[in-house]
Every structure is written in C-alpha cells, then in structure tokens.
Amino acid sequence: MVNIVEIKNLTKFYEKGTVKALNGIDLTIEQGEFVAITGPSGSGKSTLLNMIGALDRADGGKVIVDGHDLLSEKDLSSFRSQTMGFVFQLHNLLPFLSSLENVELPTYELKISSVERRNRALDLLKSVGLDDRSGFSPTKLSGGERQRVAVARALVNNPSIILADEPTGSLDSRASDEVLKLLVDLHERENVTLIIVTHDLNVANLAERQIEVLDGKVIDLKNS
Amino acid sequence: MSFKKFILKSIVRKKSKFVYQLIGITIPIFVILFFAISMQTTQDLGRNSLPIYDIDIVGAPGINHESLPINEDLVDKIKKDKCVDKVAGIINGYININGVNCKVIGVNSSDADFLRMKLATGRKFNDNKKEIVLSNETAEMLNKTVGDYVSLSNGEYNVVGVTIKTGKSGYFNESYISLKNIQELNIFTRENVSMSYQGHVETIYINIKGKENNSKIVEDLKNQYNNESIVVMGDTPENVEMRKYVEIENKIIFILVPTIIGILLTLMIMMKSVGDRIEEIGVLKAIGWKSRRIFIMILSETFILSILSFIFASITAILVTFYTWLYNPIYILTFYTFIQTLSFSTFLQTFLIVLAMALLGSLLPAIKASRLSPDEAVRE
Numbered sequence: 077m078v079n080i081v082e083i084k085n086l087t088k089f090y091e092k093g094t095v096k097a098l099n100g101i102d103l104t105i106e107q108g109e110f111v112a113i114t115g116p117s118g119s120g121k122s123t124l125l126n127m128i129g130a131l132d133r134a135d136g137g138k139v140i141v142d143g144h145d146l147l148s149e150k151d152l153s154s155f156r157s158q159t160m161g162f163v164f165q166l167h168n169l170l171p172f173l174s175s176l177e178n179v180e181l182p183t184y185e186l187k188i189s190s191v192e193r194r195n196r197a198l199d200l201l202k203s204v205g206l207d208d209r210s211g212f213s214p215t216k217l218s219g220g221e222r223q224r225v226a227v228a229r230a231l232v233n234n235p236s237i238i239l240a241d242e243p244t245g246s247l248d249s250r251a252s253d254e255v256l257k258l259l260v261d262l263h264e265r266e267n268v269t270l271i272i273v274t275h276d277l278n279v280a281n282l283a284e285r286q287i288e289v290l291d292g293k294v295i296d297l298k299n300s
Numbered sequence: 301m302s303f304k305k306f307i308l309k310s311i312v313r314k315k316s317k318f319v320y321q322l323i324g325i326t327i328p329i330f331v332i333l334f335f336a337i338s339m340q341t342t343q344d345l346g347r348n349s350l351p352i353y354d355i356d357i358v359g360a361p362g363i364n365h366e367s368l369p370i371n372e373d374l375v376d377k378i379k380k381d382k383c384v385d386k387v388a389g390i391i392n393g394y395i396n397i398n399g400v401n402c403k404v405i406g407v408n409s410s411d412a413d414f415l416r417m418k419l420a421t422g423r424k425f426n427d428n429k430k431e432i433v434l435s436n437e438t439a440e441m442l443n444k445t446v447g448d449y450v451s452l453s454n455g456e457y458n459v460v461g462v463t464i465k466t467g468k469s470g471y472f473n474e475s476y477i478s479l480k481n482i483q484e485l486n487i488f489t490r491e492n493v494s495m496s497y498q499g500h501v502e503t504i505y506i507n508i509k510g511k512e513n514n515s516k517i518v519e520d521l522k523n524q525y526n527n528e529s530i531v532v533m534g535d536t537p538e539n540v541e542m543r544k545y546v547e548i549e550n551k552i553i554f555i556l557v558p559t560i561i562g563i564l565l566t567l568m569i570m571m572k573s574v575g576d577r578i579e580e581i582g583v584l585k586a587i588g589w590k591s592r593r594i595f596i597m598i599l600s601e602t603f604i605l606s607i608l609s610f611i612f613a614s615i616t617a618i619l620v621t622f623y624t625w626l627y628n629p630i631y632i633l634t635f636y637t638f639i640q641t642l643s644f645s646t647f648l649q650t651f652l653i654v655l656a657m658a659l660l661g662s663l664l665p666a667i668k669a670s671r672l673s674p675d676e677a678v679r680e
Contacts, residue, residue: 157588172313
C-alpha cells in the first residue's frame with residue numbers, strides 16, 4: 077500500500093518555544109486507512125491533525141501528505157482545497173448561508189461553473205440524506221443534520237483524506253451514530269483515508285488503526 | 301451561489317449590525333454632501349434669484365444718508381471700458397401706484413434680463429411707452445393683471461407683465477418700468493426722502509470680464525471716476541484673500557475632517573467585523589480559500605457598504621438641505637428648482653472621496669483577515 081501520510085521527527089512549539097506540543101513524532105498512514113487518534117486533553121492530538129491538514133506549519137521534521145512536502149509547500153490553500161476535507165467538532169457552518177451554499181463553499185477556488193458547483197453540492201446533500209434540507213439555514217437544522225452538512229462540505233472537492241476533529245463531540249448518541257455511519261460508509265465505499273481525532277473510545281474502536289498521542293509522542297495501540 | 305452573492309449575503313447577515321455599519325459610514329459622507337450641496341445651492345440660487353454684480357457704484361451719501369444721484373453719462377463711459385462685460389444704470393425706490401407705495405426699479409428694457417427680471421406672464425415693457433411689469437406681490441395686492449392699467453403720478457401705465465414670485469413677502473418683489481419713465485417721477489428712498497433723477501441714475505451695476513481681475517478693476521474705477529460723488533463697491537484684494545482663506549477653512553472643516561473621520565470609522569467598523577469573524581475566516585481558509593480571496597472579500601464588503609452609505613447619505617443630504625432651505629426667510633424654493641441646482645460633479649467628487657475612504661479604511665482589516673491562520677477555526 078502507498079503511504080499517504082509520512083511524518084518524521086515532527087516538532088511543534090507554542091508560546092515562543094516554551095510549550096512543546098509535538099516532540100519528534102514519526103508516523104505513517106496508508107492510503108485508504110481509517111485511523112483514530114486518541115489521547116488526553118492537551119496531549120497534542122489536534123495539533124497533529126492540524127499538521128497533517130496543513131492548517132499550521134511544523135517547527136521541525138518532515139510532513140509529506142499525498143506527495144506534498146508541507147514544510148516547503150508554498151500554496152497550502154490549494155493543497156487543502158484539493159486534498160483535504162475537514163469536519164470540525166462544532167460543524168463550523170456559516171449561519172447566513174443555506175445548507176446547499178455551505179456545501180458549495182470549498183469549490184470557490186476551483187474553476188467550475190455555478191451550475192456544476194450547485195449540482196455537486198446537491199448530489200452530496202442527497203448522499204447524506206439532506207436533499208430536502210438544501211435551502212435550510214444551519215440554524216434550522218438539528219445537531220446531527222448540521223454535522224452531515226459539514227461532512228458533505230468536506231467531500232465536495234473529492235479529497236483524498238478526510239480529517240475529522242471530534243466530529244461527534246457535540247452530538248447525542250443517535251446523531252453521533254448517524255454521522256459515524258456516514259463517515260465509515262464513505263471510507264469503505266470511496267476508499268478515502270479517514271483520520272478522526274476523538275476522546276470517545278467507542279468511536280476509536282470503529283477505526284482500523286488507533287494511535288494515542290501522549291506528551292507529544294505517538295503510540296500505536298491497535299492495528300487491525 | 302456566486303462569490304458576489306456570497307459577499308452580499310455576508311454583509312446583511314445581521315440586520316441590526318448592517319444598519320449600524322451603514323449609519324456609521326453614512327454620517328461623515330452626509331456631512332461632506334450636506335456642505336457641498338448647501339454651498340452649491342447658495343451659489344446657484346444667488347445666480348438665479350438674487351442679482352449679484354461684481355461692482356456696484358452708488359452715489360455719495362447725502363444729508364439724510366440717502367445715495368445722491370449719479371450722472372447718467374458715467375454709465376456710457378464705463379461701458380467703453382474693455383474690461384467691462386455688462387453695465388446697467390438703474391433707479392430703485394418707492395413709487396405711489398394706485399395710492400399704494402410700491403418698490404419699483406427703473407431700468408432700460410435691454411438691461412432687464414441683466415437685473416434678473418423674470419416674467420411669470422406677459423412681456424417686457426417698451427422704453428418709449430407708459431408700460432409697467434408688476435411684481436407678483438404688487439399684482440396680487442392691487443388685483444391687477446396683464447392688460448389692466450395702473451395709475452402713477454405721471455399718468456396711466458399699461459400692465460404688460462407680471463414677475464414670478466422668487467422671494468418671500470417683502471423680498472425681491474420689485475415692479476419694473478423704463479429708466480426714461482422713472483426719471484420723470486418723484487421717487488422715495490427707503491429713508492422716505494423724495495428724490496428726482498432727471499438725467500441721473502441711482503446705482504450702476506457692473507459685471508466684468510475675467511473675475512480674477514475684479515479687485516484691480518475696482519481700484520482703477522475708483523481712481524478713474526471717483527470725484528467724491530460716487531462710491532465704488534467691489535472686492536478689494538483683502539476681501540479676495542479673506543474669501544480664499546474662508547473657503548480653505550470650510551473645506552478643511554467640512555471635507556478633510558469628515559474624510560479622516562470616515563476613514564477611521566470605516567477602519568474601526570471593519571476591524572470589528574473581522575474580529576467577530578476570526579473563526580469563520582479560519583474555516584474558509586481551512587477549506588481552501590486563498591488569502592487573496594479573503595482580502596478581496598473584506599475589501600468588497602467595505603466598498604459595497606460605502607457605496608450603499610453614499611446612496612443613503614445622498615438622499616438624506618438632498619432632503620435635509622431642501623428642508624433647511626424651506627425655512628430660509630428670503631427665498632421661495634420648489635423641490636424642482638432645488639433639484640436643478642444640484643451638480644453631478646459634486647456627487648462625483650464626493651463619490652471619489654467615498655471610494656478613497658473605503659480603500660484606506662479597509663486595507664488594514666483586509667490584510668489582517670487574509671493573514672489569519674486557518675487553525676483559528678479549530679482553536680476557537
């Protein structure tokens with residue numbers, strides 16, 4: 077299998093170098109893998125996710141994702157737009173836009189027509205079971221529905237990797253199950269690489285591989 | 301959804317906030333426009349309603365403070381001056397018409413337009429006939445109209461015209477007869493002194509070519525014709541300098557200061573807007589929006605807000621200026637007349653100021669927003 081993520085001796089500091097968030101991490105993730113990253117609060121798991129997702133730059137080491145060296149890559153926006161799909165804990169949908177318009181947002185940097193943009197977003201809303209909610213504002217949707225819209229938004233540019241940071245953290249158990257099923261189905265159907273940061277062991281247990289970030293280091297817990 | 305539509309939706313996302321932003325940017329633009337429109341209207345109404353002459357020549361003061369008559373020959377002498385554009389000798393005073401004391405101007409028919417005589421109905425008087433153009437107020441008071449006759453001390457006069465009503469009661473309500481006719485009459489000054497102007501005029505109005513030479517020509521006229529029986533009134537070099545100074549001062553107060561305030565207000569409003577949307581901007585960057593797009597988004601939002609504020613300020617400034625003119629004690633102004641005084645260039649210049657204001661006020665917030673790190677979305 078091809079490694080889609082290759083991390084070597086990754087370090088990240090905060091507070092002008094006084095706080096070491098990641099301390100020489102080595103990690104590889106294969107294409108199509110479903111990985112759960114766990115660890116206590118402040119352990120550095122979200123920082124690790126930000127490094128993989130090119131949301132932040134590392135202070136040292138090497139991060140190669142889908143063939144891009146993220147420390148030397150100049151246009152990280154394009155990289156994120158074409159390679160990554162993000163699902164955040166609090167869905168982060170824009171309340172003044174409809175569900176459909178929220179799903180369309182990542183496509184603005186692509187050279188596609190408004191019609192294609194709309195069709196792509198509609199297809200995805202249909203695939204997450206929300207085609208009848210396309211004109212609704214996120215404020216009119218339930219927590220689970222919002223997160224499903226966020227999943228559709230993450231998929232609209234056909235990314236190679238989906239990064240989800242506590243995607244069920246703010247949901248009740250039913251909505252949580254729905255969203256997880258959606259993500260797992262997607263992973264299985266599209267063979268997309270799925271990386272989830274979670275506190276929830278039930279969520280982590282669904283993953284093929286579970287790694288724990290502890291004191292800025294990575295420990296492989298499960299590799300099925 | 302297009303990017304333009306996204307920006308429009310983003311601006312009006314919260315109605316109350318949108319209204320505050322709009323009002324905030326509108327206020328300095330309103331001040332600039334209100335000043336510019338008021339100045340423009342004053343100048344235009346002055347030109348259209350109130351005769352303004354570059355130089356006035358009156359007779360030297362008499363015993364009862366009245367102006368003594370000026371020899372009519374002086375009008376012809378001044379006419380020959382190559383710097384002079386138009387000259388009119390007139391007699392202005394009170395005459396008994398049908399037993400009522402009325403303000404009358406005696407002027408040659410050919411100079412009536414120069415004096416801004418504006419007819420509502422009828423025609424101009426003939427210099428060689430006993431004809432009169434009544435002021436609107438006098439015609440109403442005497443219940444006379446075109447075709448009627450009124451009685452003056454030297455005979456019956458045919459009413460050939462009635463002027464438009466340009467002034468409120470008591471202002472700019474003069475009737476007109478020929479200079480030749482008025483010179484045969486005894487007229488009364490404002491001080492109620494009886495005067496006879498046979499071969500004389502009371503005032504000479506002069507407009508000159510090339511207004512910038514005004515003060516020099518005033519000095520020349522004074523030296524050339526002043527035989528202690530006339531007073532030449534016009535801009536002195538000191539007056540010209542003073543007016544320039546006042547003009548600059550007004551521009552600083554009503555244009556420069558509001559522009560600076562406008563830039564600072566725009567800056568504050570957009571900084572607050574960016575500050576409130578750190579998480580949102582972070583998400584947009586996280587999902588792949590480039591810094592340039594974020595920069596354009598903030599800049600566009602500011603420009604759209606500023607243009608909307610400009611439209612809002614224009615309408616408000618027009619209405620408020622017109623409303624204040626309604627309370628002017630002298631002029632009668634219809635909305636149609638007022639609109640005609642408005643100049644496109646005033647609005648164009650203000651619009652350019654607004655664009656500059658938007659650009660300078662939005663640069664810093666746009667740079668700040670475009671430099672925000674996408675991990676803010678996760679961190680918030």
